[in-house]
Amino acid sequence: MPGKDRKILNLQHIGIANTQFAAALGEQRDRWALWLPVLLGCGIGGYFALPFEPDLGWTGAVLLGLAVTAWGVRRHMGLSVLTIALLTVL
Secondary structure (H helix, E strand, O other): OOOOOOOOOOOHHHOOOOOHHHHHHHHOHHHHHHHHHHHHHHHHHHHHHOOOOOOHHHHHHHHHHHHHHHHHOOOOHHHHHHHHHHHHHO
16 A cells, blocks of 8 residues: 555564564554454453453453553554453453
8 A cells, every 4th residue: 555654563572573473463454453353252252261250340450451551552563452452352
């Protein structure tokens, strides 16, 4: 696409630079939104696989912590993508 930066995602700060995963993640950049339902489905499947009902307070604390982390790392693309993925699964 014209005018779009097509460089492979720079993930050196989380230790997965120059790997096949980093290359695949960079190639999927235009389709990241399509992965959100998949991650949501993983979270739903994980919820139903639990042998107990999760505590609402604990879940809220983890959700708040991930939201604060997402806000803090919003300028680092790799960490931001990872945090948003975890938030979607939660």
